[in-house]
Amino acid sequence: MKDNYFYKKPLSNIYKKPNAFSEVTSQILYGEKFKIISKNKNWIKIKVSFDNYTGYIKNKYYTKDHQPTHKIFTLKANIYNKQKNKTKNFLPFASRISMIDENKKFIEFEKNKWIKKKDIKKINHIEKDYLKVLKMFLKIKYLWGGKTYRGIDCSAILQLFFYYNNKFYPRDTKDQIKYSAKKNKSKVFKKGDIIFWKGHVAVCINAQKLIHAYGPEKKVLIMNIKETINRIERTAKLTVKKISPIKY
The missing domain is CATH 2.30.30.40 (SH3 Domains)
Structure with a gap:
């Protein structure tokens, strides 16, 4: 089909x-x-x-009928009813919506369903600050297969940055490793380095710290790079397979 x-x-x-x-x-x-x-x-x-x-x-x-005009640029955007009262429903980050009406503070994306304008960007918006996106998910619980505020896994948090920016990037770590260019060998980490293990991925936020959705800690968090590498080697018997620069 x-x-x-x-x-x-x-x-x-x-x-x-x-x-x-x-x-x-x-x-x-x-x-x-x-x-x-x-x-x-x-x-x-x-x-x-x-x-x-x-x-x-x-x-x-x-x-079949959907022509997105905007996308969600917050961890979760409240959906409001036609009286502009909050409902218990949300749209997750990077959702693509189509504006059918608007007023000063809201846009309507389905009949009687409204989103605040402060929670959206135009569909062609590019966010180059990957840390701004990754840090949205700090403290969100680790969930295998997840890619929203309800739970997220290590490869999804990286892929969502690219998805938001309309740029291809694979879903699973095993494919992300193959797809990502290899960095010149260096024991010095820097901001934007992607560290791959078999079945796991993290992104360096500076020379000492990384951010990742880490199963053993059950959430997205910032950790020391060297301590994380040593912990994964000690507990999971896995060593770093590849280091790649983030390219967007």
Whole structure:
């Protein structure tokens, strides 16, 4: 099936198999584009257009008709009703929305659903400060397959920076390692270095500290680079596989 579709709920798990008890491999965000590979009554197998990621989502909450004009530039943006009262619902960072109406403080993106203008940027906005994006997720819980304020994994926090900027970057660490250029050998780390292990990735915020979604600590946090390398080698028997400069 060749048509493009767009997801129209705040987020959904992407499953390895068409079964809610199957492994969650990633998530799809509001306004994210995909193609349908196959479908049945309850499930569709999709290929996400941004990174060619495949998996299964429930066969509902999507549309062909979506022309995004803005995107969310906050960790989570409150959705308001037509009276401009807060609801209990949010759109996660990097969601792509289409403006259908506006007033001084809000834009309407679906009938009777409004978002504050301070929480959005125009669709072509580029954010070069990757630390601004990564630090949004500080203290967010670690969640395998997650990519939002509800939980995030180590490769998603890096990929989201590129996704927001409309620039391709793979979803999984094993593919990110292959895709990223190798840095000249140096034992001195600097801001913007990406450190890869088998199954894990972190980004240096300066010569001493890194930020990552770290399973053993169950959250996104900043840690000392050398202490982290030693801890991962000691506890998981993994050594650094590659160091790459962040390129955007």
